[in-house]
Amino acid sequence: MEKVKVKLLTGRTIDQGTSKEHGKLSSEYQESVAICEIDPSDLKELALKQNSNIKISTKCGSVVVKAIESKRAPHPKVIYMPYGLWANLLIDSQTHGTGMPSFKGIPAYMEPAPDSNVLSLPELLKQVFKKG
Amino acid sequence: MSVIENVTCPVCGTLCDDLAVTVEDGFITDVKNACAIGEAKFMNFSNPNHRNLKPLIRKEGELVETSLEEAVRKSAEILVASSYPILYGWSCTGCESIRVGIELAEEVGGVIDNTSTVCHGPSILAIQDVGIPTCTLGQIRHRADLIVYWASDPYSAHPRHLERYTSFSGGRFQKSEWEHYVARLRGILGRKRISRTSERMLTKDVSMPAISGEKLPPYFETKKRKLIVVDVRKTRSAEHADFFMQVEPNKDFELLQAMRLLVKDGELEVEEVAGIPVDLMEDVVDTMIGCDFGVIFFGVGLTMSAGKHQNINSAIALTQDLNFRTKFSIMPMRGHFNVAGANIVSTWQTGYPFAVDFSQGFPRYNPGETSVVDILRRDQADAGLIIASDPVSNFPKKAAENLVKNPLIAIDPVISPTTLMADVVFPASFVGIETEGTAYRMDRVPLPMKKLVEPPQNCQSDKVILTRILEQVRLIKKENELG
Ligand code: SF4
Numbered sequence: 001m002e003k004v005k006v007k008l009l010t011g012r013t014i015d016q017g018t019s020k021e022h023g024k025l026s027s028e029y030q031e032s033v034a035i036c037e038i039d040p041s042d043l044k045e046l047a048l049k050q051n052s053n054i055k056i057s058t059k060c061g062s063v064v065v066k067a068i069e070s071k072r073a074p075h076p077k078v079i080y081m082p083y084g085l086w087a088n089l090l091i092d093s094q095t096h097g098t099g100m101p102s103f104k105g106i107p108a109y110m111e112p113a114p115d116s117n118v119l120s121l122p123e124l125l126k127q128v129f130k131k132g
Numbered sequence: 133m134s135v136i137e138n139v140t141c142p143v144c145g146t147l148c149d150d151l152a153v154t155v156e157d158g159f160i161t162d163v164k165n166a167c168a169i170g171e172a173k174f175m176n177f178s179n180p181n182h183r184n185l186k187p188l189i190r191k192e193g194e195l196v197e198t199s200l201e202e203a204v205r206k207s208a209e210i211l212v213a214s215s216y217p218i219l220y221g222w223s224c225t226g227c228e229s230i231r232v233g234i235e236l237a238e239e240v241g242g243v244i245d246n247t248s249t250v251c252h253g254p255s256i257l258a259i260q261d262v263g264i265p266t267c268t269l270g271q272i273r274h275r276a277d278l279i280v281y282w283a284s285d286p287y288s289a290h291p292r293h294l295e296r297y298t299s300f301s302g303g304r305f306q307k308s309e310w311e312h313y314v315a316r317l318r319g320i321l322g323r324k325r326i327s328r329t330s331e332r333m334l335t336k337d338v339s340m341p342a343i344s345g346e347k348l349p350p351y352f353e354t355k356k357r358k359l360i361v362v363d364v365r366k367t368r369s370a371e372h373a374d375f376f377m378q379v380e381p382n383k384d385f386e387l388l389q390a391m392r393l394l395v396k397d398g399e400l401e402v403e404e405v406a407g408i409p410v411d412l413m414e415d416v417v418d419t420m421i422g423c424d425f426g427v428i429f430f431g432v433g434l435t436m437s438a439g440k441h442q443n444i445n446s447a448i449a450l451t452q453d454l455n456f457r458t459k460f461s462i463m464p465m466r467g468h469f470n471v472a473g474a475n476i477v478s479t480w481q482t483g484y485p486f487a488v489d490f491s492q493g494f495p496r497y498n499p500g501e502t503s504v505v506d507i508l509r510r511d512q513a514d515a516g517l518i519i520a521s522d523p524v525s526n527f528p529k530k531a532a533e534n535l536v537k538n539p540l541i542a543i544d545p546v547i548s549p550t551t552l553m554a555d556v557v558f559p560a561s562f563v564g565i566e567t568e569g570t571a572y573r574m575d576r577v578p579l580p581m582k583k584l585v586e587p588p589q590n591c592q593s594d595k596v597i598l599t600r601i602l603e604q605v606r607l608i609k610k611e612n613e614l615g
Pocket of ligand 1 (some may be wrong): 141142143144145146147148165167168169170171291292295329557
């Protein structure tokens with residue numbers, strides 16, 4: 001399956017805001033943050049269903065999350081991930097002298113990942129930081 | 133059972149101070165007036181499954197329980213031994229703790245930076261460049277007849293902002309749009325009823341013209357406060373807007389500059405800019421010029437995308453241009469409840485709002501060099517103290533990796549990826565629930581945060597923990613001097 005070129009936005013969602021208060025190790029948090037909101041037309045192009053696994057990659061890394069049909073469509077080829085560890089593994093630390101990395105409008109690729117799992121927070125921490 | 137009134141919500145920069153919290157036997161059992169996020173905080177903060185309840189220290193790779201004294205001693209040792217520690221977080225604690233934190237940063241010759249470095253840092257850079265015409269939220273509530281949310285979705289991040297200060301709030305000179313929506317709905321239903329009755333009476337003319345579609349007579353259209361939303365997606369806030377401009381990602385700067393041209397009566401010789409048809413842009417600009425008092429609220433959508441502080445520069449310049457035609461203000465939508473306070477305390481103590489470097493014995497400020505993400509990207513820090521924040525989740529990967537590989541101290545009421553990766557963990561109490569304090573709202577109005585219940589046994593306030601670390605640092609330094 002071909003990779004599809006997209007622009008990645010990251011940001012707050014109300015679900016991320018409320019589930020954070022249930023604890024970052026809770027299943028609510030993972031369900032609301034380890035996701036990617038995708039335009040229905042892009043989902044169709046990749047023959048993806050709601051909640052199937054999708055791999056998002058940027059030049060900094062890649063992560064597998066759940067694909068969710070966006071309720072904020074149309075925004076073809078623009079994907080949206082809530083703030084959190086999953087999204088930030090894709091972000092570049094370069095700030096171009098401002099102190100602020102770019103969290104929005106990042107060139108990225110997405111592809112279906114039926115054979116990969118969405119890692120839980122402890123699994124992801126262990127994989128990335130080799131600690132804990 | 134007691135109901136505590138006028139409680140300030142310790143979640144977002146809207147800092148709603150009208151909550152009513154019911155406390156029974158030392159537990160919070162109900163909260164009124166809060167939004168979903170505020171309520172989730174009050175109803176879940178004490179859940180022991182996600183709280184840090186004991187001081188922890190890392191031994192042989194594992195976090196194990198320890199005493200507060202041991203945790204304080206270990207933290208002080210880490211800080212004294214390091215040559216370039218970073219002290220980061222500060223936006224979810226009270227001003228009183230931030231003040232102690234700055235003293236600690238100076239004592240250990242470290243860098244103190246707050247979370248605005250990765251949210252509205254660029255806004256601060258722009259404000260330092262060109263100034264800012266702004267006001268308080270009270271003035272907006274009472275007087276503003278045009279609200280613009282640019283790259284900000286209050287429904288998701290500041291849920292009660294619309295209801296308390298803008299479109300859905302009722303001010304002295306401005307009616308709430310909420311009442312208008314309800315009146316409009318009633319009007320439509322009423323007219324349908326009349327029309328049905330008149331049809332039943334088999335007469336088409338009962339002194340009222342026939343209803344055509346959903347259109348209402350002009351007296352129902354006296355809509356005062358107008359709402360404009362500019363965003364890269366059709367957000368929930370955009371659904372309520374009179375005008376919505378869906379700008380292409382990373383093109384806000386172009387759109388802002390084009391609008392500045394229109395405000396100055398210039399002409400655009402193109403069909404569209406940044407994905408927005410010029411016709412729509414002209415309507416929006418006419419509405420902006422036509423209002424009595426407008427305000428632009430901008431979110432991190434502007435600071436985090438291409439252009440960064442240049443986007444804010446041009447948003448402020450647009451506001452300044454509009455002030456030649458009418459009255460206009462602009463305000464950043466601050467995220468965490470006391471991130472504005474972190475900037476303010478840092479400014480009054482050191483002269484600089486964030487990214488303050490004490491390594492040379494005096495405060496230095498040069499975002500891009502002394503900002504924490506850059507220090508971590510260049511791998512220059514050799515220890516970290518994180519308070520009331522979760523940079524392991526929120527920083528870009530490389531910065532987070534370099535933070536974690538150094539000795540790390542975390543002060544936080546809740547378990548987070550940062551506390552899980554830390555070498556020393558302090559269980560803190562929640563400011564605004566278990567400890568009192570002061571926080572600054574997004575319009576820089578300070579508000580008191582109340583203590584509602586007692587913290588769990590081993591949880592101390594941020595201020596107490598920091599003060600103890602500071603005392604211990606001074607003690608160790610003195611011992612070192614004496615040899
Ligand atoms: S809008 Fe913000 S301050 Fe107000 S209740 Fe909601 S979370 Fe709390």
